[in-house]
Amino acid sequence: MENNAQRKRQPDRPFYLPQGDTTSSRIITEAKESLSSRTGLQAVVTKRPCTPRDATRSLFGATSTRTPENRPPSSFSLGSRHFDGSDTSRPTSRTRLQPINHNPSFSALSEEKPKLPSEDEAEPGLLPPKPPSDPNKVQRGKVTRTRLQQSTSVEGSISSDAKSRLDTSPSDGNQVIKNIDEPVRRAHSGPKERSPLPVEERGEGDGREMPHRAPSSASVRSPPHSAESRGGSGGTKRTSSAGSTGRGGSAGRREEETAEEALFYSQNVSPLLERMAEASKKDPKRLGQVADDLYSLLQKENLLGRNCKQRTVILKSVFKLLDVDDTCAQLKLAKLILSFKITGNNLLSACKLVFKISRNEKNDPEFLKGDVLDVLMDTLRGTDPFSASEALVFCIGSLKLLTGNSTIVKQLIKKDCIENLAILFNSINKTIREGSEPTTQLGNILVQATAALRNLADAGSSRERLLGCQAIESLCLIIDSFTSDGDLMLNISRIFSKVTLHTDCCTALADHPTSYKSFVNILQKHQHKSDVVVRVSFVLGNMTAKNEVARLRLFQEAGSFDILMSLFRFYLEQDIKNQGNEVKKEVTEDGSTVNKTEDVLIKVIRVIANLSINENVGPVICSNYQCVDYLLKVLESRDVSCSEELVLNTVATVNNLSFYNTKTSAITTLQIRVLEALLKLVLANNMEAMVEACRVFANLTRQKVVRDFLTEQKIDRMLVTMLDSGNREVVYISCGVLINFMVDEEKRPILKQEHGIRKLIEVLRDFSRTDWELASLVCQILWNYSGKITSSNDSFGQQESQDLMELLMELLDRDSALDLSFKEEVDEEMTDYFEETWTEQFCPVAEQLLQRIETHQSDLEPLETPSGS
Structure with missing residues (x-):
């Protein structure tokens, strides 16, 4: 009793006197x-429901309702082999095409070597004619892969006379083949015979680009600072060792590179890459420092993103270093990779690498060094949640784990993380309003995003930002679309249980036209999921504590009081049944324990008490x-x-x-x-x-x-x-x-x-x-x-x-x-x-x-x- 009194009661004071400083x-x-x-x-x-202690950092907690096949794994093996840098002409396609059964005959050319058209004579972009009715005839512009390899292999030994003899008349029905130097279309992967793939499928920027037939469409800029100092982009030109990996660039043919660009690469970039390769074998810790030097150099010359013609070469070199046994170096390499705006499989692998590093809280200080958080913010902003959903899950999953650190939380808030998450919410809500179906992958993204926002909401400066970017309203719309997703509803209810401790957030939520219906739907859908019910009930209790209109609107919402009575009956029966038995209590973040059934009853009864004031x-x-x-x-x-x-x-x-x-x-x-x-x-x-x-x-x-x-x-x-x-x-x-x-x-x-x-x-x-x-x-x-x-x-x-x-x-x-x-x-x-x-x-x-x-x-x-x- 004495301890009770000390905890519950304070020295008597006039009822009008506040506790602490306040205004009259x-x-x-x-x-x-x-x-x-x-x-x-x-x-x-009543006190806010306590979040259970999560001993492990993972994408989805131990209480997740998701099945393994409906969620990405938190643990996985990852190394340089998971990054694509060897094949720069073919992207990884998620759908493998069946081979064409048609095998055209080349009997008409059996005694002659084909001659490819010259560059001036070739007409890039021409659509192929219809297949011939006679399978023995070869269609114009069509060569089998076998014949192509044969003709390419003898390029250096064919004389000019032989080449002229290889020309055949168009009237004979056979193909005219000219200019052996012209890149030809593959039988199963010609880029103009098919509709172009989306950016995500082309794998732009990761060394796996789809070849194009219109090199003039590529726009690759030279280093702006060095170019001006060297008198512009004119001068002797040479052919680069790899195609551009920029958006719209042609990886199927070699890009032209100015002498200044080649000189800049050879004098500045190449030595750093060599030093990185040497450090990876002898001094892994030194590798991270050299990677930072390369990042700073490219950033200064505005060569990050898609502005560097040697982008693919650099990425290939960096990919080979990812097996280094040093977490700090790996994180700096991942930062460098992500800063090149990669897509496709490489984006997924890079985000996985960052997530893997963020799982160990001992690595948290490394994320505060350099521009790691800025690069993660850029990745969050620049990744499409529909075409790169799994990569975004790991990217935001990393942010979620990092928000467990109060120092990182302050930095992320300064870097507009709350606003960026709100933009993501709005993008998903807009697409769903336009007719798209809520998918499991979108749900996985939102689970990570709301978990991160839940941690960000603890900061004192977060409330104004949440209200300013209308994140509360966006979350209400997400509830309407993903009510069945128990993990997502739990995270959103946790966010609201924090922000509704403040009157301004309570007012914003109470004024939203669908908030009451949304919460009633959650309770109906998840009435046996105590951790969701206790938090939604707490939120409703906060909304109705001081708002007379909220009391009336909640009570008038169809089915609201019926579901409260249903919850009251179910958890009361559970409570009476458990009496006399040892009930397993949940350990909270502060180390205390709580009886989950009893906690639900406390919150539900509170809603009834507040409603009855009206x-x-x-x-x-x-x-x-x-x-x-x-x-x-x-x-x-x-x-x-x-x-x-x-x-x-x-x-x-x-x-x-x-x-x-x-x-x-x-x-x-x-x-x-x-x-x-x-x-x-x-x-x-x-x-x-x-x-x-x-x-x-x-x-x-x-x-x-x-x-x-x-x-x-x-x-x-x-x-x-x-x-x-x-x-x-x-x-x-x-x-x-x-x-x-x-x-x-x-x-x-x-x-x-x-x-x-x-x-x-x-x-x-x-x-x-x-x-x-x-x-x-x-x-x-x-x-x-x-x-x-x-x-x-x-x-x-x-x-x-x-x-x-x-x-x-x-x-x-x-x-x-x-x-x-x-x-x-x-x-x-x-x-x-x-x-x-x-x-x-x-x-x-x-x-x-x-x-x-x-x-x-x-x-x-x-x-x-x-x-x-």
Whole structure:
């Protein structure tokens, strides 16, 4: 009990005084909220559900509902062999095409060597003619792969005469083959015979590009700084050793490179690549530093991304170094690779590599060095969630793991990570609105993104950013599209459970047109998934704690109260069933444990309590016998010493419902059962439980049958004793119940017998100037008590009567009553507040009580008038 009191209670202070520094307007607001709760209705407060401790860093936690085939693995082998750098002409296609069965005959050319057309004569881009009706004829522009290899192999040995003899007339039906130097189309992969593949399928920038027939479409820039200093791009030209890997570039033929570009590469880039290769064998730690030097050089010359003609050569060289046994070097190599804006399989492998490194929290400091986080942000922005979904899963998965580090969180927020995630959400929402189906891969991306945002939401500066980029609204739309995805709904509910601790975020969520429907749908879909239910219920409790419109809108949402009752019934049955058995408790991040079933009940009951504050909703819930029955079962089956928060929340809900004295009230019908359930709380060694129970007594004692029942249990005597507690709220509640007891004439003597008059005078003296409402209650008790007064001294006691009269005269004097000189800081708003409560609440009843005391002050009987006078 002593530990309980220390944890729950703080030193007594006036109800209007804040904890810590705040403005006077906040003081007034809290005071008015306190006064509102004293009338019988109060919003229930509860702690936020704790996130379970995750011992391992993985894409999907141990509690994930995804099957292995529907999610990428968190563990995998990865090395240089997983990066594509050997084949620069053919991309990796996810769909393998079946070989063509047609095998054209070359009998007409059996004695002649083919001659390919010259570069000037060739017409790139011509569509092939229809296949010949005669399979023995060779179609124009069509050569089998075997024949092509044969003719290419003898290129260097064919004389000019032989070449002229190889020309055949178009009229003979055979193919005219010219210019052996012209690259030819492969039988199974001609780029112009098929529609061009998307960028992701072409594998641009990763050394696996689809060859093009229009080299003029490529646009490869030379280094801007070095080019200007060397007099532009003119001069002697040479052929580069590899095709451009830029967007739209031609990897099927060699790109022309200026002398300046070749010189820059040979003098600056090539030596660094050689040093990197040497360091990978002798000094892996040195490799990371040289990789940083190369990155800085290319960044300075604006040769990152797709601006470098030697991009493929550099990537090939870097890929070979990825087997190095040094995490720091691997991360810097991955940063360099990603900075080239790779796509396809290489993008996936690079993101996997970064994810693998991020799984070990010991590597977190390495992500704070250099531009690693910036490159990850660029990858997030530049990766299409539809064509490169798996790569994006690992990229954002890395960010999710890194957001477990508070220092990295601050850096990511500064780098607009929240805004970039919001853009991703908007992109997916827009595509779905346009008719696309929500896919498992999109769900996997969103699980990682929302998990990262969940961690980012903890930072103090995140709230403004979340509101500014409308991330809250985007998450509501995601709920509508992915309601069945339990992992995703859990992450979103975790985000909302954090941000709705603040009024501005609560307002934004409450104002969203579909938020209530979305949350009801989640509860219906996942009502047996406790970790989702507890958080969604917590969010709804936050939304309805201070927002009157939210209470009404939630209650009016179709099926909302039915699902709350369904949840209440299911988890109450589970709780009763588990009693007496050892229940497995969940370990939270702070090391504490929580009973998940009990936690759900706490949050669901809180929503009901907050809904019942609304004057239209409250009477309806109050008349629901099923709801009241469940509440009483909680009180009857649970002990406050073991389940304090659950019991206190339940009593607070009963208190709110007992406020409505309607004919159909289930509380009134079951009032004896209610009283019996509350009596054990009054007798428990828990002051807060006693106060909450007395709040209910204050509402129920409006009926004489209740007053009689409580008098038999000697509750009236206990209430008089509580006037000595010194706790403002305890005294207030006791006074509220005693007012009702003093209505019955036969119950009034107990007040004087238990020295209640003297105690009330002391309460008036101690609390009046800082709590005029409490002072008003004291006067009301004394007014009801003295209803049959004949003598003030007989009624109150001679000394008590005198002290009371003098005190009332002092408190009714404006200058004396409103003197706030004892307070350190008083502004005009606070002064007006005290004057208002003194004038409207205290003075009317105090003046009448004083007049009654003065009128009945004398004990002398009037003398008879002498006869004849």
